[in-house]
Amino acid sequence: xxxxxxxxxxxxxxxxxxxxxxxxxxxxxxxxxxxxxxxxxxxxxxxxxxxxxxxxxxxxxxxxxxxxxxxxxxxxxxxxxxxxxxxxxxxxxxxxxxxxxxxxxxxxxxxxxxxxxxxxxxxxxxxxxxxxxxxxxxxxxxxxxxxxxxxxxxxxxxxxxxxxxxxxxxxxxxxxxxxxxxxxxxxxxxxxxxxxxxxxxxxxxxxxxxxxxxxxxxxxxxxxxxxxxxxxxxxxxxxxxxxxxxxxxxxxxxxxxxxxxx
Amino acid sequence: xxxxxxxxxxxxxxxxxxxxxxxxxxxxxxxxxxxxxxxxxxxxxxxxxxxxxxxxxxxxxxxxxxxxxxxxxxxxxxxxxxxxxxxxxxxxxxxxxxxxxxxxxxxxxxxxxxxxxxxxxxxxxxxxxxxxxxxxxxxxxxxxxxxxxxxxxxxxxxxxxxxxxxxxxxxxxxxxxxxxxxxxxxxxxxxxxxxxxxxxxxxxxxxxxxxxxxxxxxxxxxxxxxxxxxxxxxxxxxxxxxxxxxxxxxxxxxxxxxxxxxxxxxxxxxxxxxxxxxxxxxxxxxxxxxxx
Amino acid sequence: xxxxxxxxxxxxxxxxxxxxxxxxxxxxxxxxxxxxxxxxxxxxxxxxxxxxxxxxxxxxxxxxxxxxxxxxxxxxxxxxxxxxxxxxxxxxxxxxxxxxxxxxxxxxxxxxxxxxxxxxxxxxxxxxxxxxxxxxxxxxxxxxxxxxxxxxxxxxxxxxxxxxxxxxxxxxxxxxxxxxxxxxxxxxxxxxxxxxxxxxxxxxxxxxxxxxxxxxxxxxxxxxxxxxxxxxxxxxxxxxxxxxxxxxxxxxxxxxxxxxxxxxxxxxxxxxxxxxxxxxxxxxxxxxxxxxxxxxxxxxxxxxxxxxxxxxxxx
Numbered sequence: 087x088x089x090x091x092x093x094x095x096x097x098x099x100x101x102x103x104x105x106x107x108x109x110x111x112x113x114x115x116x117x118x119x120x121x122x123x124x125x126x127x128x129x130x131x132x133x134x135x136x137x138x139x140x141x142x143x144x145x146x147x148x149x150x151x152x153x154x155x156x157x158x159x160x161x162x163x164x165x166x167x168x169x170x171x172x173x174x175x176x177x178x179x180x181x182x183x184x185x186x187x188x189x190x191x192x193x194x195x196x197x198x199x200x201x202x203x204x205x206x207x208x209x210x211x212x213x214x215x216x217x218x219x220x221x222x223x224x225x226x227x228x229x230x231x232x233x234x235x236x237x238x239x240x241x242x243x244x245x246x247x248x249x250x251x252x253x254x255x256x257x258x259x260x261x262x263x264x265x266x267x268x269x270x271x272x273x274x275x276x277x278x279x280x281x282x283x284x285x286x287x288x289x290x291x292x293x294x295x296x297x298x299x300x301x302x303x304x305x306x307x308x309x310x311x312x313x314x315x316x317x318x319x320x321x322x323x324x325x326x327x328x329x330x331x332x333x334x335x336x337x338x339x340x341x342x343x344x345x346x347x348x
Numbered sequence: 349x350x351x352x353x354x355x356x357x358x359x360x361x362x363x364x365x366x367x368x369x370x371x372x373x374x375x376x377x378x379x380x381x382x383x384x385x386x387x388x389x390x391x392x393x394x395x396x397x398x399x400x401x402x403x404x405x406x407x408x409x410x411x412x413x414x415x416x417x418x419x420x421x422x423x424x425x426x427x428x429x430x431x432x433x434x435x436x437x438x439x440x441x442x443x444x445x446x447x448x449x450x451x452x453x454x455x456x457x458x459x460x461x462x463x464x465x466x467x468x469x470x471x472x473x474x475x476x477x478x479x480x481x482x483x484x485x486x487x488x489x490x491x492x493x494x495x496x497x498x499x500x501x502x503x504x505x506x507x508x509x510x511x512x513x514x515x516x517x518x519x520x521x522x523x524x525x526x527x528x529x530x531x532x533x534x535x536x537x538x539x540x541x542x543x544x545x546x547x548x549x550x551x552x553x554x555x556x557x558x559x560x561x562x563x564x565x566x567x568x569x570x571x572x573x574x575x576x577x578x579x580x581x582x583x584x585x586x587x588x589x590x591x592x593x594x595x596x597x598x599x600x601x602x603x604x605x606x607x608x609x610x611x612x613x614x615x616x617x618x619x620x621x622x623x624x625x626x627x628x629x630x631x632x633x634x635x636x637x638x639x640x
Numbered sequence: 641x642x643x644x645x646x647x648x649x650x651x652x653x654x655x656x657x658x659x660x661x662x663x664x665x666x667x668x669x670x671x672x673x674x675x676x677x678x679x680x681x682x683x684x685x686x687x688x689x690x691x692x693x694x695x696x697x698x699x700x701x702x703x704x705x706x707x708x709x710x711x712x713x714x715x716x717x718x719x720x721x722x723x724x725x726x727x728x729x730x731x732x733x734x735x736x737x738x739x740x741x742x743x744x745x746x747x748x749x750x751x752x753x754x755x756x757x758x759x760x761x762x763x764x765x766x767x768x769x770x771x772x773x774x775x776x777x778x779x780x781x782x783x784x785x786x787x788x789x790x791x792x793x794x795x796x797x798x799x800x801x802x803x804x805x806x807x808x809x810x811x812x813x814x815x816x817x818x819x820x821x822x823x824x825x826x827x828x829x830x831x832x833x834x835x836x837x838x839x840x841x842x843x844x845x846x847x848x849x850x851x852x853x854x855x856x857x858x859x860x861x862x863x864x865x866x867x868x869x870x871x872x873x874x875x876x877x878x879x880x881x882x883x884x885x886x887x888x889x890x891x892x893x894x895x896x897x898x899x900x901x902x903x904x905x906x907x908x909x910x911x912x913x914x915x916x917x918x919x920x921x922x923x924x925x926x927x928x929x930x931x932x933x934x935x936x937x938x939x940x941x942x943x944x945x946x947x948x949x950x951x952x953x954x955x
Contacts, residue, residue, distance in 0.1 A: 151832075170837075171833045172833070172836055172837045175833055175834060175835040176835050181833060189822065189823055189827060190826055191822065191826060196819070200820075200822075200823050200831075201834035203816045204816075204820065204834060205835030212815075212816055255834065255835055433931065436931055437930065440930075442751055443695075443754075444930050444934065446754055447697070447882075447929075448927055448931070450926060451925070451926025451929075451930065452927060454879055454922050454923030454926065457919075458916075458917035458918070458919050458920035458923060461916040461920075462914050462916065462917035462920065465916065565917075569875070573759065573762065580752075580755075613766070613769060616766055617763050617765075617766030617770075620762045620766065621759075621763055623755060623756060624745075624756055624759050624760060627748055627752055627755075627756050628744045631747055
């Protein structure tokens with residue numbers, strides 16, 4: 087993991103991720119409009135909002151899957167907007183996918199070895215990658231399933247593969263896309279512990295989440311998106327009382343919009 | 349400036365574009381409705397051409413009239429092919445679909461070689477040699493008729509897709525599979541009929557091909573590549589794109605043929621060069637449909 | 641336990657190697673020619689499979705094959721370059737071409753790439769026909785028989801190249817390249833996000849594939865003594881290159897080889913029966929494989945037949 091636990095010093099907070107006026111259109115439709123926010127080192131920030139608000143699009147923009155139409159993304163002080171995904175990964179950004187996409191013909195271990203081999207700078211040997219991948223799998227709870235094929239695994243286990251794969255690149259910034267949904271209370275508790283442990287080791291975490299308990303419980307800050315725009319930002323307690331946020335969620339319920347594209 | 353040559357080039361380009369468009373229509377229909385690139389489409393054209401040739405040679409039926417026989421025949425062949433080879437792979441990854449239709453293509457090419465040998469056949473009618481004078485320009489009778497029929501065919505297809513129930517169903521299915529199913533359209537049957545219609549279109553263009561070009565087992569392959577070129581130029585799965593692409597290809601071939609030294613040899617390669625150049629510049633084709 | 645397992649794999653392999661080495665002494669010229677032909681095809685099939693491991697389906701391998709064939713033949717004709725050096729030159733020239741072609745076209749996904757490869761091989765045919773002063777045009781290029789017509793030497797040479805291909809593929813399978821290729825093939829976007837540069841690895845696979853394809857082309861031009869554009873850039877070659885691995889089992893070492901043996905056998909039978917159109921088998925096999933056994937023969941063996949054998953009573 088990146089470094090040992092450091093002493094918490096409020097004045098030493100550094101901005102790791104800076105998103106400035108980010109905009110992305112798809113054929114006339116603005117998925118993300120003029121969004122700005124920042125994430126400081128070792129913060130846990132949650133990105134929330136009704137379905138279709140643009141959350142996964144933001145993740146895709148940060149990780150390089152999409153190029154922004156305008157605006158900038160700065161990681162560790164460097165602009166990464168428009169860089170290709172593998173380059174951004176090597177700079178220290180790891181992510182999971184909302185719809186799990188493990189490599190189907192590889193075993194669980196091989197899935198994690200893949201990102202360990204290629205996402206790290208400098209590159210490590212195959213033996214090191216295998217060892218580390220096995221450790222990561224054990225850490226997320228897949229220790230006894232290393233040789234399994236992903237298609238035989240449950241949804242929570244597939245999520246674990248996603249997380250282990252993302253961790254194998256030793257990310258400074260970890261983007262977690264709805265990893266908590268569909269978990270039992272026990273599993274949710276374990277996942278929360280894992281996220282907090284990662285922060286202890288120095289990883290900064292940006293989460294997309296719908297599970298409010300998690301959002302409230304572990305976020306330092308919450309950012310709320312609606313129709314591609316940022317409508318609120320702040321500590322969880324403040325955001326949850328924000329009338330704009332309440333209206334966005336209640337309004338969505340009344341409309342009954344069920345578009346699952348983020 | 350040699351105006352007669354210039355206008356002749358334009359005329360030739362437009363005329364051949366008509367033929368190319370007719371070949372591409374069926375390919376566009378299948379691609380638009382079910383999202384499959386049918387590599388064997390050219391072979392269906394080839395079968396149409398052979399069909400016309402044999403009807404003409406054995407029974408003396410005029411090639412353009414024989415469309416009345418060839419089209420329904422290939423429609424049925426299309427239904428058969430769809431049922432047994434296309435339907436099973438509708439949900440497969442595109443590369444599987446490519447391999448299957450490629451396999452069909454190779455199969456049909458070689459079947460034609462076995463049945464009818466590799467010699468090139470011609471269909472020479474009483475009017476084959478005639479040509480008309482339109483101003484400065486000479487226009488071969490068969491080419492003109494072919495062009496007219498192509499235009500009519502395209503118009504009929506557009507009317508079919510917009511005014512007739514089955515055609516509208518095909519458009520609905522191409523845009524939204526689930527939605528169509530929800531309103532009661534039998535998606536499977538629509539696919540099947542679309543494929544059949546595409547084969548019938550191939551048959552018609554095959555008849556036209558037999559009058560203007562030589563008929564041989566490989567003629568379908570060459571036309572397939574031109575059709576792919578047209579798709580890439582004009583946008584996948586829409587008719588106006590196919591027409592535009594056909595014009596671009598036809599005119600380019602014609603002008604290269606006239607103005608480049610030894611142009612007729614180079615003109616053969618235009619479709620290949622265009623495919624490579626266009627895709628290198630714009631990896632999704634000129635009118636591409638990718639998000640990014 | 642350990643040593644008995646080694647016996648199981650080493651002994652058959654050793655017997656196989658011995659057979660392969662003794663083969664020319666045991667058979668006549670016709671079968672030797674067939675063997676050379678088959679081994680050449682195995683090299684092409686295995687080379688195709690290398691690129692296929694990155695998910696790129698080339699339908700234009702004949703383009704690189706023909707470039708290899710003409711490189712060697714023309715270098716001999718113009719500079720009297722000895723054939724074996726010519727073949728090496730072919731391999732290198734084909735590799736260089738593949739770098740350019742690769743960077744330009746490997747960004748293309750799925751069928752766009754495949755269509756471009758077809759266009760590439762056909763475009764080469766046109767270029768060749770239109771530049772007879774440089775390339776010999778439709779009249780082709782002749783070279784004297786390889787090794788003075790000694791088919792045994794030709795056999796050993798081509799066998800050595802096949803061994804090289806197999807060794808390279810084995811190395812790939814045991815290296816991190818295997819992970820990169822497989823990840824790109826299974827999900828290029830995810831591979832990208834995990835730090836793999838897809839284009840770089842696709843081009844690498846293309847280069848390795850091109851090297852051996854080019855060599856094979858060079859060998860063919862000298863072995864066959866005469867090449868023409870229609871023949872060496874022919875779609876039929878490209879199709880053969882892909883049918884053999886697909887039939888035998890993709891992304892394996894044994895698959896392309898087994899597929900080649902069977903297809904060559906079928907082809908030979910059909911060639912005797914019909915003078916044209918024997919490639920009808922290719923078409924039929926492609927259709928049947930996609931519909932009924934997408935994993936190829938090896939997949940059929942592993943998936944259906946082996947379990948049956950294992951579950952026999954008394955085991």
